[in-house]
Amino acid sequence: MLKFIFPKRLSLLKTFVFLFLILSLFVRIFFLFYSFKEVDATFFKLANTFIIGFLFDLGTVSFFTLPYLLYLLIILKKLYGSILDKVFTYFAFSLGVIIFLFSFFAEITFWEEFERRFNFIAVDYLIYTYEVVKNINESYPIPLLLSGILIIFIGLFYFISRIGVFKTTFKNDTPFKAKLFPSALFIGIALIFLFFVKNKDAEQFNNRYNDELAKTGIYSFFAAFKNNELSYTEFYNTVNTDQAFNLVKQKIASNNSEFINPKKKEIYRAITNADSLHPPKKPNVIFICIESLSASYLHSLGSELEITPTLDSLSEKSLFFTNLYATGTRTVRGMEAITLSIPPTPGRSIVKRDNNQGLFTIASVFEEEGYDNNFFYGGDGYFDNMNTYFGGNGFNIIDRGRGFLLDAHIKTKRTNINDNEVTFENAWGVCDEDIYNKVIKEADKSSLNEKPFFNFIMTTSNHRPFTYPEGKIDIPSGTSREGAIKYTDYAIGQFFKTAKTKPWFENTVFVIMADHCASSAGRWNLNIDKYRIPALICNLENTKPQKIDKLSSQIDVFPTLFSLLNWDYTSNLFGIDVLKMKKEDERAFIGNYRNLGLLKDQKLMVLSDQHVVTYYEWETDNDDLISKEVDKDMLVETISFYQTADYLYHNNGLKLKN
Incomplete structure (x- = not known):
């Protein structure tokens, strides 16, 4: 089944998708243990939390696959492994992985302070750049974090190269027809999430921590960017x-x-x-x-x-x-x-x-x-x-x-x-x-x-x-x-x-x-x-x-x-x-x-x-x-x-x- 969804030409795309799903799962588990006392950890609630989370992860990564997927679909077989192909592939993969790593590190620091996925506060960070950068510099060892992201990226790149993923991607004879089904699949998933799924659909629990665990950080960020409103009753002092x-x-x-x-x-x-x-x-x-x-x-x-x-x-x-x-x-x-x-x-x-x-x-x-x-x-x-x-x-x-x-x-x-x-x-x-x-x-x-x-x-x-x-x-x-x-x-x-x-x-x-x-x-x-x-x-x-x-x-x-x-x-x-x-x-x-x-x-x-x-x-x-x-x-x-x-x-x- 995986070979049908991911033929050889899409080997790197498969690795990219699984890498995101694994890293996102790791972050979700980290948040679970970080706030374990607050989470409803009964078996069925926790299982539903992770299932919904997986679906949102899949929807999120589908958006990121689209540019490279469309490139793979239209490029001619005779150009497989060419200099153009290698340059575009290495660049797209590197950019995507660095964005993922940076966002996951950012999510951890955000959760540490707010115990929530990205919301309008994170969007707000893009608006008040001076204050935010100053605060981050004073709160976290930025050079160390950036160095850590770079080291992890180099390690992943080396590992993926050693197991032959790049070689398989460049040296194959995958026909155009074999690329149609995976292209239609990921485009379909992206369209479903674009038009029919909202971030609040992850909120299926009475426990706010389960709701937040079920979300995906990057998806939540763009949802907040689109509708950047903070809940007054949730975030601010209230009276009767x-x-x-x-x-x-x-x-x-x-x-x-x-x-x-x-x-x-x-x-x-x-x-x-x-x-x-x-x-x-x-x-x-x-x-x-x-x-x-x-x-x-x-x-x-x-x-x-x-x-x-x-x-x-x-x-x-x-x-x-x-x-x-x-x-x-x-x-x-x-x-x-x-x-x-x-x-x-x-x-x-x-x-x-x-x-x-x-x-x-x-x-x-x-x-x-x-x-x-x-x-x-x-x-x-x-x-x-x-x-x-x-x-x-x-x-x-x-x-x-x-x-x-x-x-x-x-x-x-x-x-x-x-x-x-x-x-x-x-x-x-x-x-x-x-x-x-x-x-x-x-x-x-x-x-x-x-x-x-x-x-x-x-x-x-x-x-x-x-x-x-x-x-x-x-x-x-x-x-x-x-x-x-x-x-x-x-x-x-x-x-x-x-x-x-x-x-x-x-x-x-x-x-x-x-x-x-x-x-x-x-x-x-x-x-x-x-x-x-x-x-x-x-x-x-x-x-x-x-x-x-x-x-x-x-x-x-x-x-x-x-x-x-x-x-x-x-x-x-x-x-x-x-x-x-x-x-x-x-x-x-x-x-x-x-x-x-x-x-x-x-x-x-x-x-x-x-x-x-x-x-x-x-x-x-x-x-x-x-x-x-x-x-x-x-x-x-x-x-x-x-x-x-x-x-x-x-x-x-x-x-x-x-």
Whole structure:
């Protein structure tokens, strides 16, 4: 039977497959003994654990065999053993074995710390390279481990060569037909695992350790990469769910709001702002979400740089938020915070997850008030799942899409930014001036209708490689972030200059805010100074310019705007009106993929995976964090916000009400 599955030409492939299965079995046995006290070691449970594990091992190795298998299938018999054949074969085999050995060593160190197969934490290691490499260097003898991998590889290579596997692979007359069945077999296995098997299918036991033993590390890694979300309830501190909701409701309640179902695990509430003296206003709203703009770059927020004259000037004519913080470190996290008005949940942003359509967002509020909602992006909105998210949550799409279509079930309008509308473009999309010109065109069209419009604009020019049209500012394109910021500011100035000539300008409110800061790297898990961003609301009728120094969050800006517009609306948003915020209610949510923080009264509470809690006092003079004994009340508050946010997402509590 083995000769039928693996004819002589596939001798090395057979060795490769068996080598992986044996090494994977060895790792599984090692984990079993390492955590034996925790494993359900009854005969049938253990047997099922290893059987499921073997099937996942087989599925995993089938993916790795495909490139070499296809090569073996198509290469002509007369080329068997040629220089080309030997070079390709030796290279493919060596690369595959080194990857296996490295992954198995990495799995052992990962299990030692987390007692789990690879998950999103392992994927996260690819994102925070500096911190991870530093941690690994301090924790493990890297030169010794790498030397060990190399020695084992050389030993295996020598052994396989001595038993004649390479010789058999190169010197044979295996016909094409004999290679068809094994090719079809492994391709079939790979397709089954690709389309019908999920990593969670290995979880067939009540015991978590058996579930983890049944998985295969490499397969788990790519599954986590595809759906990189950490389970809050499994990895983070929790409180009673009812207690969490009750506390959150107390924190977001206001004199002008009433919870619709106060006894349910939800935060839907009716908010009343209008009265006879304050009738609702319905101006157009244009929101500019600026890529990677830290507060530290604005002269109006203390910078010594003179690169944001437009924003500095606008800040003097606006409601200017001077103490506002982004929730995360990526664009999709900022989009999540702004549109859903929700604290960050661990893992990837909801923008990139499944089950992220038909949600209650700020677009829901605008739509209820009769607005058309439009999302503008200068690149292809297929990137980072933006079009699927915005298109599935009430926005029309205007982007630089060239080849990727919206999902068929998303019923929304999509408009392309055409070639003749582009003056400059880099890898991320068109320059800011071009996207603003498109916004002007679409606003002109919208103003002919009776409906007001809400335009969400995502800029890209302030992003590496920091390139932009030459001759616009006095800093050459592609030389520095400062140049990109100055061009970003210049483009906003040109946009306002043109907008002021339009009949719709007087009846349009402009909201400007960054998606996140320019950098998040620092000494701490969460570096507070790396989350402060600028935000302002300008051109709002009968509203005097004001600096708002209250500590607030990205999630609060649009609830504040809705209050200023005197709207009565149903809210499923965690954000609150900053202008009505009491001193004791001031707070900001900051986080990254693994750490979730609540900043309040110069104190920072951080929840980390593995149920780790750290508490600091923030010394603003030197941006230093001083470890303190945990404040239990603040801990419960922090847990409550993040736990309820996670609960609502996983229990459809973020969905629109029918």
